[in-house]
Amino acid sequence: MAVYTHLTAAELAEFVGQYDVGALRSAKGIAEGISNSNWLIETAHSGASRRFIMTVFEARTEAADLPFFLHLLDHLADAGQPVPRTIHTSDGGQMITVRGKPAALIEFLPGVSIDEPDAQQAHAVGVALADLHLATRDFSPTRTSTLSIPTCIAMLRTYADRFDEIDPELAQILPDCGAGLLDEWPDALPEGTIHADLFPDNVLFVDGVVTGMIDFYFACTGTLAFDVAVTHAAWSFAPTDGAFRPEIAKALMSGYQTHRSLSDAERAALPILAQAACLRFVATRVEDWFATPADGLVRRKDPMEFARRLAFYRERGEAPFA
Amino acid sequence: MAVYTHLTAAELAEFVGQYDVGALRSAKGIAEGISNSNWLIETAHSGASRRFIMTVFEARTEAADLPFFLHLLDHLADAGQPVPRTIHTSDGGQMITVRGKPAALIEFLPGVSIDEPDAQQAHAVGVALADLHLATRDFSPTRTSTLSIPTCIAMLRTYADRFDEIDPELAQILPDCGAGLLDEWPDALPEGTIHADLFPDNVLFVDGVVTGMIDFYFACTGTLAFDVAVTHAAWSFAPTDGAFRPEIAKALMSGYQTHRSLSDAERAALPILAQAACLRFVATRVEDWFATPADGLVRRKDPMEFARRLAFYRERGEAPFA
Structure with a gap:
């Protein structure tokens, strides 16, 4: 529930530059997830604003497991399930490396999590x-x-x-x-x-x-x-x-x-x-x-x-x- | 650099409901500011998505000082300066109370902060x-x-x-x-x-x-x-x-x-x-x-x-x- 990896503006821009999602307009470290670092990213693409979640996977997540997790997201999104689709890099990858750690860009989904459900x-x-x-x-x-x-x-x-x-x-x-x-x-x-x-x-x-x-x-x-x-x-x-x-x-x-x-x-x-x-x-x-x-x-x-x-x-x- | 106050989904929706900004669509606690709790809020208003920063002021900020800070933001925004304008509640207030703490909703501004400026x-x-x-x-x-x-x-x-x-x-x-x-x-x-x-x-x-x-x-x-x-x-x-x-x-x-x-x-x-x-x-x-x-x-x-x-x-x- 914290941002563990600090990235500079230049690193954030380089990260986003690897995807065909437009230019970086905003990046806010968010208190989401237990053990990874997450940012809510906004880009401008052909005049439209788009939002994504960028995750840098910290030690607790095994890099070898990431392809499973990321393929699963795309499989579920393809099946119409409400899960964030992964964004692929310009050369088709689902995962990149930031500061020696694996990282991914996924869709931002609207919604608020509920503390006490009805x-x-x-x-x-x-x-x-x-x-x-x-x-x-x-x-x-x-x-x-x-x-x-x-x-x-x-x-x-x-x-x-x-x-x-x-x-x-x-x-x-x-x-x-x-x-x-x-x-x-x-x-x-x-x-x-x-x-x-x-x-x-x-x-x-x-x-x-x-x-x-x-x-x-x-x-x-x-x-x-x-x-x-x-x-x-x-x-x-x-x-x-x-x-x-x-x-x-x-x-x-x-x-x-x-x-x-x-x-x-x-x-x-x-x-x-x-x-x-x-x-x-x-x-x-x-x-x-x-x-x-x-x-x-x-x-x-x-x-x-x-x-x-x-x-x-x-x-x-x-x-x-x- | 943390979210100090935890708000439930119901509290977040009630907060946003005091403003004429549409329905709450997303609220992410963000790692911004040193000593207050901040959320990046998204609402849907007449079909358009709008974004705001919601701040709950923690002990370090004197409630009596807030009118000065918030009036200053609006004064500067009116003068065309790049600062976030405060959003006023449906009855015209700049400040509300959440969990007994003062809180405000301000504009979200695009941009990324620079670590090592040129x-x-x-x-x-x-x-x-x-x-x-x-x-x-x-x-x-x-x-x-x-x-x-x-x-x-x-x-x-x-x-x-x-x-x-x-x-x-x-x-x-x-x-x-x-x-x-x-x-x-x-x-x-x-x-x-x-x-x-x-x-x-x-x-x-x-x-x-x-x-x-x-x-x-x-x-x-x-x-x-x-x-x-x-x-x-x-x-x-x-x-x-x-x-x-x-x-x-x-x-x-x-x-x-x-x-x-x-x-x-x-x-x-x-x-x-x-x-x-x-x-x-x-x-x-x-x-x-x-x-x-x-x-x-x-x-x-x-x-x-x-x-x-x-x-x-x-x-x-x-x-x-x-």
Whole structure:
């Protein structure tokens, strides 16, 4: 949520000059995305003003993965999905190098992300997620997640003896760092390309309509119902007090199934998948917690937020998905 | 350089709804300005897209001073100067309240700020500064600077016994915290409304033309030649190694005097005024230094940068202004 790479005006102009988008007119560093540097770029092209997002990928994004992410954006945009299309350089490339780091220019999409969705918005995001799953059935590139559940369990084990520094409840919620989830792991569920991080900040709306799904930099090949579970865990709790919002969960599930039906096996797996989704966010937040000084300057995301959601899903079984 | 206040989509829409600018289409938190929260806002109005900057003023900006700053913007814009005009609410106000903080909507101006200006750009900013001084001759509101030189000396005295923690050279450059400057202080120089902080980040250019002067939140009533000295100190040194760039200084002085001649008394005072300008930035940077933890997360601006410029001006007399 910051601009990590500082670029001079000359570097920005050189960057934009590699694309056939007109002359640079404005570049504002924006507080978007968690770990990359982003600018809202404006150009003048044949008298018209055009806007783009320029991203410089920082260390957390593997350069080798970028072709997957960028091809996915174009594939989805070609299929009419509300995702930003990549802009290609004058010689056809999707990626360039800025200060030795990979960088890309993508479409700017209108819309505002919602903090506390209403049922109509939750329904719309459910539909959009199903459409994303359907539109990638013919997307052949694959990418293995770097945050598989065994990896997340291993990440947590590194810090297990320091859980009390975060909250004494954490160790109680996560006996054996959540490894028990693997025993109940469902197999043979439908796979495909998943967003894997469709939080409210990554969805743009105008008048209740989804105008953008953004930040595909965790997208990977995976279990489609896991993506539903991630989205369920990310949207169905009040941002203020963390209370479960059944009407939002219901609207999300109903929206998704308007365009893609979940099989009985997928439905049955949702309670475990939702716990796994929570575990994934607990794991990265625990890691960030111990990597970030507690001086109040950088807001560390609280690992307990998703630990409590994990406990909720464990206790409530299939009810939250009805 | 951050968004300090987080606003929900509903709050953003309510904010924009107080203005007759159309419906909110996008809001991106931008890394602009030092101490306020800023968003680049896009609206749709009668089918056309319009862009604005929304600012929520944080603690460092005195709410009582805002009418001065905002009236100044409109006065300058009316006079044809390249500054953002304020947008008035449907009932004519320039300022509203968001989360108990004062906030304003201003025009978005195109342009990119330059890190290392060339002589043409320095000449253009000199002209723009002179025009700003001329255009405010009929601006009657006044504001006393909160960073007068006696105040800056007092700020420095608070930390004088800790100067060595920054750099052993600092105490040598600033005997008695720079109080000697007051003995040589020129009087009866022309006064007016000054920007007082016209650093390269606060000037936008398109194709070598100044398209915007921004961030007027240090503007005050003061000595016009002091504003020239501030701008000289801010523009005439290489950002990389701090070396004096005589061709930039020359172009700046020449640009300014194309539109407003400096009197002999003003010219004679420039060496002292430039040292005072440097002292002002040393003072706030020293204060920030001791208020900001040295953990590498927030980049503290180095007080030595302007301490060395102060020493340079003391040694070189009138030469840098020739």
